[in-house]
Amino acid sequence: MVPDDAPGLIPDLATLHARGAAQQPTYPDPAAVQAAVQKLRGMPPLVFAGECDDLKTKLAAVSRGEAFLLQGGDCAETFDGVTADNVRNKLRVLLQMAVVLTYAASVPVVKLGRLAGQYAKPRSSDTETRGDVTLPAYRGDAVNGFAFTPESRVPDPQRLVDVYNSSAATLNLVRAFVTGGYADLRQVHAWNTSFVKSSGVGARYEQVADEIERALTFMKAIGADPEEFHRVDFHSSHEALVLEYEHAMTRIDSRTQAPYDVSAHFLWIGERTRQLDGAHVELLSRVQNPIGVKLGPTTTADDAIALAERLDPHREAGRLTFITRMGAGKIRDLLPPLVEKVRAAGVEVAWVCDPMHGNTFEASSGYKTRRFDDVIDEVQGFFDVHHGLGTWPGGIHVELTGDDVTECVGGGEALAEADLGNRYESVCDPRLNRVQSLELAFLVADMLRRRDETPVDAR
Numbered sequence: 001m002v003p004d005d006a007p008g009l010i011p012d013l014a015t016l017h018a019r020g021a022a023q024q025p026t027y028p029d030p031a032a033v034q035a036a037v038q039k040l041r042g043m044p045p046l047v048f049a050g051e052c053d054d055l056k057t058k059l060a061a062v063s064r065g066e067a068f069l070l071q072g073g074d075c076a077e078t079f080d081g082v083t084a085d086n087v088r089n090k091l092r093v094l095l096q097m098a099v100v101l102t103y104a105a106s107v108p109v110v111k112l113g114r115l116a117g118q119y120a121k122p123r124s125s126d127t128e129t130r131g132d133v134t135l136p137a138y139r140g141d142a143v144n145g146f147a148f149t150p151e152s153r154v155p156d157p158q159r160l161v162d163v164y165n166s167s168a169a170t171l172n173l174v175r176a177f178v179t180g181g182y183a184d185l186r187q188v189h190a191w192n193t194s195f196v197k198s199s200g201v202g203a204r205y206e207q208v209a210d211e212i213e214r215a216l217t218f219m220k221a222i223g224a225d226p227e228e229f230h231r232v233d234f235h236s237s238h239e240a241l242v243l244e245y246e247h248a249m250t251r252i253d254s255r256t257q258a259p260y261d262v263s264a265h266f267l268w269i270g271e272r273t274r275q276l277d278g279a280h281v282e283l284l285s286r287v288q289n290p291i292g293v294k295l296g297p298t299t300t301a302d303d304a305i306a307l308a309e310r311l312d313p314h315r316e317a318g319r320l321t322f323i324t325r326m327g328a329g330k331i332r333d334l335l336p337p338l339v340e341k342v343r344a345a346g347v348e349v350a351w352v353c354d355p356m357h358g359n360t361f362e363a364s365s366g367y368k369t370r371r372f373d374d375v376i377d378e379v380q381g382f383f384d385v386h387h388g389l390g391t392w393p394g395g396i397h398v399e400l401t402g403d404d405v406t407e408c409v410g411g412g413e414a415l416a417e418a419d420l421g422n423r424y425e426s427v428c429d430p431r432l433n434r435v436q437s438l439e440l441a442f443l444v445a446d447m448l449r450r451r452d453e454t455p456v457d458a459r
């Protein structure tokens, strides 16, 4: 456990806050905050430091161009959403996407859930107004309630303990699924439930599943049935946003005597909290987990290089992932100078594309949405830029759900703006539904394959 004053390893909370921490809740009762933090400091780790190191090794392969990262899950998890069906559905769509990417593009896929901790949200505005009532904005279940009442919107630190418990329950189920038979490759057909089967992409998936099944039968016949066919490696991630939670979950690893944030394997710093001298960069600069930083359209190459110097001064392979979220209309202009200058500075990172956060708009009905075509266009732009520079498009970071929601428009089922109200369930940003997620996986697999077909000297 890291005491609040572990000298030299982790600054105490007050010192962190004194740096000016963006996007933090204003708690009305400091004693209640202290009590929640103390409670969390005594809880067991959610992940083990050695697992974080394993993920770092895998991300090093991503940064070398030898693997592809699939990072996905809800925009904002909710406490009510911690049900067996919900967790299974999310895992299932990620497994299906990973199979498509691995099989269709012949590339190892590192699987990273945006889950078991993704409960805190940075917001554009501190308040939300409905009619003539203005209340504090909803900042995720980690902070306050979604219900639009004054009581619900008051930040409650006990929620941080609830985040821990919900994350533990989710991770427990995920671990059971991925090692206990559900993720066995022989389940590849069973993951395709009837709803998806009846869609165009579902039929395409069935073909892939048939081919995999034949290959598995052949392998078994010749006596090869490796352990990797029966389980998958799966890791957890979330935005490290609320300092009280991340600080309380930072512990000294008994093997190495170094600090790890044991709330997840991978933590990222958001676009709104990546200030070089800010608290979030300071805290994550001290922990040994693999970490990410979101880079939006205002990021200069100097910003990115300075972030790398602060967060990865020893240039450790797999330590740092840059997750760009420029917007479909900007990525082809903004990404090339960024990647070129970062590379010229000798900084080695995994480059990952978040095609969601630069492409949000408000539909005429008032729903926040994203166009599937914009999502694809940003990923295609990301691939084109890296292709042009000879660098590796290392992965995608996607807000998605395993359910058949109606939050993003377009895709093979041509979801229209008028359909958004049918099943809009996100408490923050719109997610790809299950069919759209699978369609994305096939399109990205095509992009990866086409890249492979290009002769190296033509790159």
Ligand SMILES: O=C[C@H](O)[C@H](O)COP(=O)(O)O
Pocket (backbone or CB within 6 Å): 075, 121, 122, 123, 124, 125, 357, 428, 429
């Ligand atoms: O998920 C990211 C942010 O929390 C979200 O885009 C902010 O949304 P807002 O602009 O509605 O506050």
Ligand SMILES: C=C(OP(=O)(O)O)C(=O)O
Pocket (backbone or CB within 6 Å): 075, 122, 239, 269, 270, 271, 272, 294, 295, 325, 354, 357
């Ligand atoms: C807030 C998020 O993204 P960004 O920091 O890129 O806006 C997010 O991924 O939930």
